[in-house]
Amino acid sequence: MRVSAVLGIYKAVVTLFPIESEALTWLHGPHKNLLFAGRSPLDLMQDSGFEGIKSVRTYLDAWSSGSI
Template sequence: MHVTEAPIVPPTRRDLAGPALKAFFNIAERWQLTADQERRLLGNPGRSTYFRWKRDRAGAVTGDVLERISYLLGIYKALHILFPDDAQADAWVRRPNTAPPFGGAPALERMLGGHVADLYVVREYLDAQRGWN
């Protein structure tokens, strides 16, 4: 008897949207972000779209939104690896930081710059601190 394996189908944006939004809003709560900060991190979606995502933890999202959330998940994970205390890890984004990418400002300020590259810089910095670069 010959068994045929089902082909592996990669998840679609639609498949990833709900889990990504749920994770994002959980992180936003831990970081005590305002609605305006959350919208900026998500790339400034329309207010009605943002509030629908926040209420439902689901909805259609763009590739840009998924990329942003992916960087934020990486930042969150790296912080919780670097700092064993959850409160310390979550507070890091708000503490002034003299490292070159931040110039004395908190990492959150850099992350709120509006560009995906701002999230990338923070993620790369934390990966380097973990020894992943």
């Protein structure tokens, strides 16, 4: 499940940010969204483990589908 979630994150990030530097900036940069609470997506995933990975995946899936 973890591999599937990480691959989904990768796919969404590549789709949303075709320029690699922008993708890295998004992954490493702090965000004001309530999910991230000032942290970066990478920090959330590292701090919260699989639950954080699933949260980032869900967020990106919603963003990719236009729900955000």
